[in-house]
Amino acid sequence: MTDIVATPSPLGFRRVDVTSATARARIRARYRKEARFKAYGIGALLLTTVFLVILIADILHRGLPAFWHHSLVLDVPVDRELVAPGGKADAATIRNADYFPLTRAALEVAIPGIKNRNAQKQLTRLLSSSAADDLRDRLLENPNLIGTTVKTKLLLAADADLYFKDKPTTIMTREMRGTATPNATAGEVTVLTSANDFADEIVFIKQRLARRADRLTAEADRLSLFAGESVAGRVKELRVEAEALRKRAEIPKVEESLDNRMPSLLVAINGGLIKITKLSDVSATGDTLLPLRSSAEAKPGTWKLVTYETPESNRKVSDQEIAFLERFRELGVAERSFNWRFLTAGDSRDPELAGIRGALVGSALTLFITLILCLPIGVMAAIYLEEFAPQNRWTDLIEVNINNLAAVPSIVFGLLGLAVFLNFFGLPRSAPLVGGITLALLVLPTIIIAARAALKAVPPSIKEAALGVGASHQQAIFHHVLPLAMPGVMTGAIIGMAHALGETAPLLMIGMIAFIVDVPHGFTDAATVLPVQIYLWSDLPEAAFKAKTAAAIIVLLMFLFLMNGTAIWLRKKFERRW
Amino acid sequence: MDAMVDVHSQSGLAIDKPKVVARDVNVYYGDKRALNDVSVVVPDRGVMSFIGPSGCGKSTFLRCINRMNDTIPSCRVTGKISIDSQDIYDPSLDVVQLRARVGMVFQKPNPFPKSIFENVAYGPRIHGLCHSKADLEEVVQHSLEKAGLWKEVRDRIADSGTGLSGGQQQRLCIARAIAVNPEVILMDEPCSALDPIATARIEELIDELRQNYCIIIVTHSMQQAARVSQRTAFFHLGNLVEEGNTADIFTNPKEKRTQDYITGRFG
Secondary structure (H helix, E strand, O other), X not given: OHXXXXXXXXXXXXXXXXXXXXXXXXXXXXXXXXXXXXXXXXXXXHHHHHHHHHHHHHHHHHHHHHHEEEEEEEEEEOOHHHHOHHHXXXXXXXXXXXXXXXXXXXXXXXXXXXXXXXXXXXXXXXEOOOOOHHHHHHHHHOHHHOOOEEEEEEEEOHHHHHHHXXXXXXXXXXXXXXXXXXXXXXXXXXXXXXXXXXXXXXXXXXXXXXXXXXXXXXXXXXXXXXXXXXXHHHHHHHHHHHHHHHHHHHOOOOOEEOOOXXXXXXXXXXXXXXXXXXXXXXXXXXXXXXXXXXXXXXXXXXXXXXXXXXXXXXXXXXXXXXXXXXXXXXXXXXXXXXXXXXXXXXXXXXXXXXXXXXXXXXHXXXXXXXXXXXXXXXXXXXXXXXHHOOOOHHHHHHHHHHHHHOXXXXXXXXXXXXXXXXXXXXXXXXXXXXXXXXXXXXXXXXXXXXXXXXXXXXXXXXXXXXXXXXXXXXXXXXXXXXXXXXXXXXXXXXXXXXXXXXXOHHHHHOOOOOOOOOOOOXXXXXXXXXXXXXXXXXXXXXXHHHHHHHHHHHHHHHHHXXXXXXXXXXXXXXXXXX | OHHHHHHHHHHOOOOOOEEEEEEEEEEEEOOEEEEEEEEEEEEOOEEEEEEOOOOOOHHHHHXXXXXXXXXXXXXXXXXXXXEOOEXXXXXXXXXXXXXXXXXXXXXXXXXXXXXXXXXXXHHHHHXXXXXXXXXXXXXXXXHHHHOOOHHHHHHHOOOEHHHOOHHHHHHXXXXXXXXXXXXXXXXXXXXXXXXXXXXHHHHHHHHHHOOOOEEEEEOOOHHHXXXXXXXXXXXXXXXXXXXXXXXXXXXXXXXXXXXXXXXXXXX
């Protein structure tokens, strides 16, 4: 052979020249091309990874806090007359008793001396409407506790819970130099100090006023760009307001008042908290948020000025609520625990009570119906089309249509389900049964296509071998081809199911979007599914539902990972070499 | 026995016990004609080899004998093939029963991806040949012994058949074929994927099996045809060119094309 290469070819073929400059350049270009291609591939991979990581990190960041909630661990005096009036301590009485007075009493014990009606209301509203559930369960378990004082967990309402998870304002404290004298312990209190402790605050307030004036002027300038009657009035208003603010900022007045568009300044003195409304260099006047123990003199360093950086008008929790919650934190009664309710409860209008269980069970029931319908039908259809169907125009037509069905928008299947299953067959609305059938229609083409591909991938020699020893066509398929195709069929089925799990649109059409509190118990109960639950929650205005939405997405993704993991495991388990 | 007499007069050869008799067999793949009026007589208890260049139709003809071509939708067979004077293309004949009587070994070893035992036991099981587990085990052992594989695999009978070497796999396929006790065994280039040692083992095995079976082997190796077969048929371009005793074909071919092929002038 080497001889042939060495001698000039008689046919005139040209030899590959490997030493010339052009050849080397060509090789370099080829290497560059390969390196570039590889770089593109790695780049694409990195980009997807980055997006995926960002997505997952964002969801986790938003959603994980929803898996924990805060409650207050308080001593609740269980009044016999309130829980079991007339000594009737049977389960029904205990269950139906009004626990609100008990929890209110417990709060009053924890933070005594709140006389203001509004403040009292704010205090009780920190607790969830189902705060006493834990207490009730314990009393049901052990009625002997009635009449005693029970240390129990009281669930916080969503906004209070959110406060502990993500503080809406920075809180700064500063120790004061002078000796302070409050003139009362509750109501409107004026604190006089021996030093000019509040001078810095006055300066700070003036700065803030000036900044606000600048902002208003800027806003007025922006608006004045749009000529128009309606805008002109607003511009004028803004300018007047800005002017007033600027004047206030410039006049070196010794006294200044605060409103809820300014950071909140509070005086913590003698175990109480006063929200300042008016202050001068040496005095501060305001309403007590937490009552003072006494009106005795406070020595330098024992009293503090507290600042809530974010203006009250810019946050959901009021100064009063922050005062209560911070007090609970100082008392050490606020406790963080895993939010089992999220996994065990159905939906609710109260964010702190809403759980995913109803949607989870709904999804499971729906997917069960989908699976038992579309797996056998899909696999049988695939076997028939792949192995038994005669090759003619009809089978071609069916094949084309199956492929087309796989591409039909899912909402169309929802309309079909509405028209056929609900309106024609009169099946129950919002039921997993109908959802499952509708999703089965959606998934069927996917499974048929996957199963056919899997059947086609089995080497024909296996079928021939079976036929060769006298197996019938059907025996050859069911004994040999189908078991070998099974991993592929399973993978296709589970990917189809994962698709069905994430499907929302068709289920909206058949009424699975209803607000359903109860966890469904059967295939005909009204239910909703995970993606629809996510959709519903994402639409709600309460801040706490944002975290719930993300948490539900986490649950859905876990489900998906689990299903895809199962698919991979099944494939590995049943994979055979041939 | 009319057919037999016919064939005798046609080929001019006397065969004591014809097993497979084919007359004027034509095979079409769609519009393409793959075999032209092939007539062959295969004797019982012996080896007949089909030789010829690639694409000459010898495999196609082999697959007609157990109607394996039925699985190809576009394939159409005319003419008459009979085994023991029974027309195998008779509509009343069950093709599955036919394949139990006519076993087949393929070019590429194709054991089922199951245990060695299951590979051999599959045939007897689906045909209901064994009624007890012990019976089945005996059939499996016997088949493996006849295929010369028993000694090598007796300790790993539950291991996967695909874990064996190529030659062992092919012998396993032969064991699988003879487990249902067929009358005819078709072998489609059984040694083309094997090394010379494995090939020699298979050839020995074929030589032993011919005592009990009618074997038809398609081969590209003329040495192999000369070694294992008593009768040889030479195919070329879909025609049966010459058929006769192997010794005659290789030493004294009647046709020029046969001579050219066996002397390596084409093919």
